[in-house]
Amino acid sequence: MRNTLFGHQLAGAKRSPIFAKDIGIKVLMGFLFFIIFLELFGGGFYLGSKLAEESSNPLVDIIKYGFYFFGSVMLMRFALQKLPTMAVTPYLLLPVKKSKLVNFVLTKPLFNILNLLPFALVLPLLLGIRNYITSGEVLIIFATLLVCDLFVNYLTIYIKRIQIKYESVFYIFLAATLSFVLLDSFNIVDFSALSADAFGAILSNPLWLLAPVVLLIGAYYLNFNLLINHFTLEDFGKSESKNRGSLETVTYLQRFGKIGEFMLLEMKMIVRNKRTRTLLLMAPLFLLYGMFFYTNPTYKDMGGFLIFVGLFITGGFIMSFGLYFFAWESGHFDLVLTANNSYSDYVKAKYYLMVGSAFVMFLLSIPYAYFGVNILLINTVSFLFNVGVNTLLLLYFATNNEKHMDLSKGSAFNYQGVSGRHFVLMFPLLVGPMLIYAPFSLAGFPTVGLLVIGFLGLIGIIFNEKLLALITDKFISRRHRMAEGFRQK
Amino acid sequence: MIKINNLGKAYNGTVVLDIESLNIKQGESFGLVGNNGAGKTTLFRLILDLIKADRGNVESKNENVTNNSDWKNYTGSFLDEGFLIDFLKPEEYFDFIAKINSITTAEKVIMLDRFEEFFGGEIIGKNKYIRDFSKGNQKKIGIFGAILSNPEILILDEPFANLDPSSQFRLKTILKELNSDRNVTMLISSHDLNHVTEVCERIVVLEKGKLVNDIATSTETLRELEGYFAS
Numbered sequence: 197m198r199n200t201l202f203g204h205q206l207a208g209a210k211r212s213p214i215f216a217k218d219i220g221i222k223v224l225m226g227f228l229f230f231i232i233f234l235e236l237f238g239g240g241f242y243l244g245s246k247l248a249e250e251s252s253n254p255l256v257d258i259i260k261y262g263f264y265f266f267g268s269v270m271l272m273r274f275a276l277q278k279l280p281t282m283a284v285t286p287y288l289l290l291p292v293k294k295s296k297l298v299n300f301v302l303t304k305p306l307f308n309i310l311n312l313l314p315f316a317l318v319l320p321l322l323l324g325i326r327n328y329i330t331s332g333e334v335l336i337i338f339a340t341l342l343v344c345d346l347f348v349n350y351l352t353i354y355i356k357r358i359q360i361k362y363e364s365v366f367y368i369f370l371a372a373t374l375s376f377v378l379l380d381s382f383n384i385v386d387f388s389a390l391s392a393d394a395f396g397a398i399l400s401n402p403l404w405l406l407a408p409v410v411l412l413i414g415a416y417y418l419n420f421n422l423l424i425n426h427f428t429l430e431d432f433g434k435s436e437s438k439n440r441g442s443l444e445t446v447t448y449l450q451r452f453g454k455i456g457e458f459m460l461l462e463m464k465m466i467v468r469n470k471r472t473r474t475l476l477l478m479a480p481l482f483l484l485y486g487m488f489f490y491t492n493p494t495y496k497d498m499g500g501f502l503i504f505v506g507l508f509i510t511g512g513f514i515m516s517f518g519l520y521f522f523a524w525e526s527g528h529f530d531l532v533l534t535a536n537n538s539y540s541d542y543v544k545a546k547y548y549l550m551v552g553s554a555f556v557m558f559l560l561s562i563p564y565a566y567f568g569v570n571i572l573l574i575n576t577v578s579f580l581f582n583v584g585v586n587t588l589l590l591l592y593f594a595t596n597n598e599k600h601m602d603l604s605k606g607s608a609f610n611y612q613g614v615s616g617r618h619f620v621l622m623f624p625l626l627v628g629p630m631l632i633y634a635p636f637s638l639a640g641f642p643t644v645g646l647l648v649i650g651f652l653g654l655i656g657i658i659f660n661e662k663l664l665a666l667i668t669d670k671f672i673s674r675r676h677r678m679a680e681g682f683r684q685k
Numbered sequence: 686m687i688k689i690n691n692l693g694k695a696y697n698g699t700v701v702l703d704i705e706s707l708n709i710k711q712g713e714s715f716g717l718v719g720n721n722g723a724g725k726t727t728l729f730r731l732i733l734d735l736i737k738a739d740r741g742n743v744e745s746k747n748e749n750v751t752n753n754s755d756w757k758n759y760t761g762s763f764l765d766e767g768f769l770i771d772f773l774k775p776e777e778y779f780d781f782i783a784k785i786n787s788i789t790t791a792e793k794v795i796m797l798d799r800f801e802e803f804f805g806g807e808i809i810g811k812n813k814y815i816r817d818f819s820k821g822n823q824k825k826i827g828i829f830g831a832i833l834s835n836p837e838i839l840i841l842d843e844p845f846a847n848l849d850p851s852s853q854f855r856l857k858t859i860l861k862e863l864n865s866d867r868n869v870t871m872l873i874s875s876h877d878l879n880h881v882t883e884v885c886e887r888i889v890v891l892e893k894g895k896l897v898n899d900i901a902t903s904t905e906t907l908r909e910l911e912g913y914f915a916s
Contacts, residue, residue: 457784461770468772468814530767534733536757536786536834603772676737683767 201300236316244324254325259395260388266348269314273352280304298423305349314345336402343408350415357422363470454537458545469603475517482512483560490567499642500630506578507626510558511586514550515622518590521546523601526682533679540668547664550587554579577650584656586625591667593621595674598681686711686838686870687732691741694727702727702894714864716885717874723891725874726764729842733762761836763827771816775808775826778815779833786834800829803855821847840872845880853880860884882907
């Protein structure tokens with residue numbers, strides 16, 4: 197039975213349309229993984245040999261970081277790993293035991309390539325300190341690594357799965373991570389000592405290994421229970437929509453006619469879909485960027501870098517949702533094309549939405565003037581550049597996106613419907629202004645450089661009607677292809 | 686009203702639509718029947734300029750629909766869930782459609798009254814997003830949205846599918862009234878020969894993208910069609 201199930205999964209993967217289409221991305225991902233492996237390997241070996249030279253007791257120095265290590269593994273898995281799933285409904289009608297199916301789904305993560313990454317770091321690390329450890333210890337370390345990694349794996353899967361239903365779990369997870377970092381950085385709890393104690397105990401008496409084994413079994417059992425109780429129900433596909441009717445009573449925008457209607461529609465879309473709502477909640481994080489960099493004297497005089505920060509503070513939000521434009525309306529794109537409105541109004545609505553949100557971010561960033569008038573000037577020109585140039589570029593390139601985007605599924609770190617091109621596009625948006633600034637700065641006129649950036653932004657703002665007309669033309673010529681792509685779920 | 690000239694569309698070399706000429710007069714109720722894959726939806730999408738024709742064109746009031754979007758002023762349509770905004774409540778969706786088409790609140794209320802029976806108390810005031818409604822109720826919402834804009838041309842793809850028998854019956858009455866009272870030109874596709882012969886004066890049969898039969902509805906029509914599809 198297991199083999200049959202496995203065969204079906206394999207056939208499903210081989211025949212997936214995505215596989216044929218995105219071979220380029222697959223190759224790129226494979227290459228990236230290869231590089232990461234090499235880096236981990238090299239890094240581990242370097243660390244190990246360094247420790248062997250400098251530390252009196254390298255093993256203790258390593259196990260001190262055990263908790264941090266597994267913490268980072270968890271975050272990495274949370275961000276990168278997909279939930280193991282299987283289209284289970286067709287099998288439920290067959291005489292197959294439910295528990296068998298659940299167990300099958302749950303063994304899938306054992307074959308994830310991410311499982312190799314921790315070993316890719318630890319193996320060379322141990323090689324580096326080979327003169328300080330016994331072969332018995334190596335065995336115990338590997339056993340511990342295996343068990344703890346699997347525990348983290350199943351725990352992550354459990355959290356990820358349950359947050360589909362209960363969105364708050366995601367924020368609890370975020371808060372827990374944050375409090376871990378805070379507790380540690382203010383030395384309230386000494387996690388390194390705890391870690392050294394815990395893993396030291398296992399090393400001195402391998403029977404302690406049973407503790408993580410019990411944890412692993414517990415995590416597996418949690419997953420098993422969750423799946424077996426919710427298998428037939430569809431309730432893990434759909435989340436309970438709360439915030440029903442948010443923004444329903446907003447009437448302010450209606451005075452702007454059809455443009456206002458479309459803006460309101462888009463705002464409702466952001467608030468009422470999980471994936472976009474997460475985006476909205478991330479927005480304040482962009483504002484906090486300043487807190488990191490302005491307080492650090494190293495960056496104080498690096499004008500070019502501060503422009504980068506300024507672009508992020510005033511434009512990070514529009515850049516993150518600018519990636520989604522047009523495609524995030526996949527679900528009702530046919531309506532957009534047949535509704536009684538002009539395409540130029542439709543495109544304008546998006547433009548004003550971006551301008552509006554950049555303006556709000558700019559207003560919120562004004563208190564940073566506390567760190568110097570220079571900061572205010574930089575943020576102002578960054579704002580102008582974002583509004584005048586970046587918004588239009590984002591809109592223009594968004595017309596190239598023709599992948600269906602599903603807003604109901606997934607939240608953070610979900611890049612379904614976003615193509616690699618987008619990330620390439622971010623590059624000129626962020627780096628362009630710095631390149632403009634650099635020659636002026638090197639010649640000794642940094643302020644002139646800033647003014648040029650601001651001036652470019654102003655030009656974009658002054659000619660926005662003309663430029664938007666260009667974008668609208670592009671949209672019109674691309675509309676059939678976009679619509680066709682958006683219909684392919 | 687709608688004129689189709691030498692229209693052709695193929696996907697990956699397979700011809701899905703190939704119509705030399707077809708005219709739909711103002712006020713006509715036009716029924717489109719055919720098996721799966723006959724090209725019904727493709728034809729509607731081409732009329733609504735949702736896909737690009739490989740050759741030929743569609744004219745609405747003598748204007749090519751691809752180059753001129755005046756047709757949006759007087760055309761109401763509902764083909765599939767791509768016409769619904771799933772994160773809105775039905776009321777908000779209707780508001781949006783009304784605003785976009787400059788329909789006043791008073792007109793909207795009158796329309797809602799007329800549809801009360803059709804909705805069967807399942808649509809309005811439910812405090813649910815459209816995505817949380819059943820397929821049948823979503824269809825009702827979409828059909829109402831198409832009619833709400835007070836169109837001169839109404840295009841509906843499979844409007845009777847997924848509806849319960851009472852709703853099917855009510856919808857037929859509504860459509861017949863629209864056609865006779867307001868002289869709305871209607872384009873309706875259906876698998877169900879009974880419904881379509883009841884509502885439409887003219888029936889066109891598509892087969893593998895080609896127009897194979899074009900008949901004015903009479904008492905004989907249903908039997909003729911049944912004979913055609915049974916063979």
